[in-house]
Amino acid sequence: MKKFKYSEITSEKIYNNRRKFIKTLSVGFGSICFSNYSNANIDLSKITSFKDITTYNNYYEFGTGKSDPYIKSQNFKTKPWSIRIEGEVEKPLEISVEEILSLFSSEERILKLRCVEGWSMIIPWNGFSLSQIISKVSLTSKAKFVEFESIYDPNQMSGQRYPVLNWPYKEGLRIDEAMHPLTTVVTGLYNKKLPNQNGAPLRIFMPWKYGFKSAKAIVKIKFVEKIPTSSWMWASPREYGFYSNVNPNVNHPRWSQATERAIGNDIFAPRIKTEMFNGYGDQVAHLYSGMDLKKYY
Numbered sequence: 001m002k003k004f005k006y007s008e009i010t011s012e013k014i015y016n017n018r019r020k021f022i023k024t025l026s027v028g029f030g031s032i033c034f035s036n037y038s039n040a041n042i043d044l045s046k047i048t049s050f051k052d053i054t055t056y057n058n059y060y061e062f063g064t065g066k067s068d069p070y071i072k073s074q075n076f077k078t079k080p081w082s083i084r085i086e087g088e089v090e091k092p093l094e095i096s097v098e099e100i101l102s103l104f105s106s107e108e109r110i111l112k113l114r115c116v117e118g119w120s121m122i123i124p125w126n127g128f129s130l131s132q133i134i135s136k137v138s139l140t141s142k143a144k145f146v147e148f149e150s151i152y153d154p155n156q157m158s159g160q161r162y163p164v165l166n167w168p169y170k171e172g173l174r175i176d177e178a179m180h181p182l183t184t185v186v187t188g189l190y191n192k193k194l195p196n197q198n199g200a201p202l203r204i205f206m207p208w209k210y211g212f213k214s215a216k217a218i219v220k221i222k223f224v225e226k227i228p229t230s231s232w233m234w235a236s237p238r239e240y241g242f243y244s245n246v247n248p249n250v251n252h253p254r255w256s257q258a259t260e261r262a263i264g265n266d267i268f269a270p271r272i273k274t275e276m277f278n279g280y281g282d283q284v285a286h287l288y289s290g291m292d293l294k295k296y297y
Contacts (some may be wrong), residue, residue, distance in 0.1 A: 016279040040277035042112055042279070048121040050190045052264045057196045057197050058115060059216060061150070068159070069122040069197035076156050078201040078217075079102075088222040103135045104128045104137075114278045118271075120260045125174050125205060126188035131179045139175075139223055147172045148204055148226035149220035153159050165231045171215040172228035172242065173206070176287055182207055182280060186214075208277040208284045241297035245288070248279035250297050283293045 059069035062076075083100070086092040106126045115122045134146075137192050152168035154160040160167045177183060184205045187194055194200040199216030206213055212232055222228075234242035248258045259271040277284055288296075 003197060009232060017037050028132075029177060033084070042110060042121075044110070044121055046122055046262060046264075047110065048123060048262075048264050050129060050192075053123055053189060054195050054197055056263055057115075058211065059159075059197060059199070061159045061167075061169065061217070062197070063159045064164065072158055073196035076196040076200070078196065081116035081201050081219075083202070083218060084220045085133075085222075086139055086220070088140040088143035088225060089223055090140065093137075100185075100202070101187065104132050104185070105202075108191070109184055111182075111184070111205065112278055113205075113207070113211050114274070115258075116210040116212060116240075116252060118260050119257065119259070119263050121263050124190055125184060126191060126194075127184040127186040127205070129181045129183050130183045130204065131181065133135055133221070134179060137223075142225040143175060143223040145172055145224050146178045147220075147222045147224055148215035149216050149222065150215050151217045151219045165233045167231075168219075169231045171204070171213055171230045174287075175223075177206070179283060180206075180287065182283055190207055205288065208245060208280040210246060212240070213244045243293070243295060243296050244290075245297075246274065247276060247293055247297065249276075251296050255270075 032080065055070045056066045056068070057069040057122065059073070062069040062072040078097075080096065082096045084092070084094050106128055109125045109127055111123060111125055113123055148171045150169035151157075152160060153218050154167075173183070184207075186203045186205050187201075189195070189198060194203070199214070202218050203216040204214050204218065213230075225241055230240070233242060246257075251257055258274055260268075261267075261271050275281070288297050
């Protein structure tokens with residue numbers, strides 16, 4: 001089986017012509033993606049186009065409409081930018097994005113995004129495992145969870161001028177979830193710099209969880225002892241739980257999660273069945289062994 005270099009598979013031209021090499025990639029996909037993980041039944045011929053990925057977004061800091069982030073974020077300034085790492089750590093630190101990018105090499109990760117609203121995308125992200133950053137920080141014995149905080153800048157982010165959510169945006173994970181290799185620090189997509197509307201300069205992404213768990217434009221990573229209250233938990237705890245794993249057996253109070261619609265497909269195309277853990281069960285199900293995932297939604 002031929003192994004491809006990242007540079008051989010990341011151009012838009014090759015992506016748009018991907019049907020010609022799908023058979024070659026299908027068996028060896030894990031070595032291309034990262035860490036020999038399976039492709040979670042991803043059909044590489046259905047990778048979402050760059051245009052759809054960058055113009056159809058949920059990013060309430062720039063507005064609640066799907067096109068608002070693309071329209072309103074173009075002048076958002078991401079330089080200079082630094083991230084504060086604090087909380088239950090031996091030595092808190094502040095590190096610039098440039099330093100992060102120099103320390104950790106990004107790789108291509110073709111991972112599926114599933115939104116709680118019922119739509120999905122297959123995205124060729126660029127990034128690295130969050131565990132690489134965590135391994136560089138000495139955690140105390142009290143570090144049980146990690147909280148991510150996004151930037152608060154209503155002068156640049158018009159959506160933050162309205163109390164849609166409790167700003168700044170916050171999300172969180174259990175430490176073992178944060179340490180999982182699939183938990184990705186995203187630095188780009190389609191082998192390009194991460195666009196502002198997709199969370200530049202850095203965002204977090206966990207493909208087995210609903211997309212709102214992925215905090216964008218991160219400025220703080222805080223290790224804590226107790227479960228952090230995320231922005232959506234604060235807004236509506238009945239609808240948005242802490243774990244937020246993709247689970248077709250647990251409906252959102254206002255709609256079913258049993259099926260989804262792939263963005264980019266014909267709007268009249270049949271909806272597809274939602275997979276448990278978004279198709280990544282083989283990799284992450286063990287994290288929730290013995291848990292009632294209807295209770296801990």
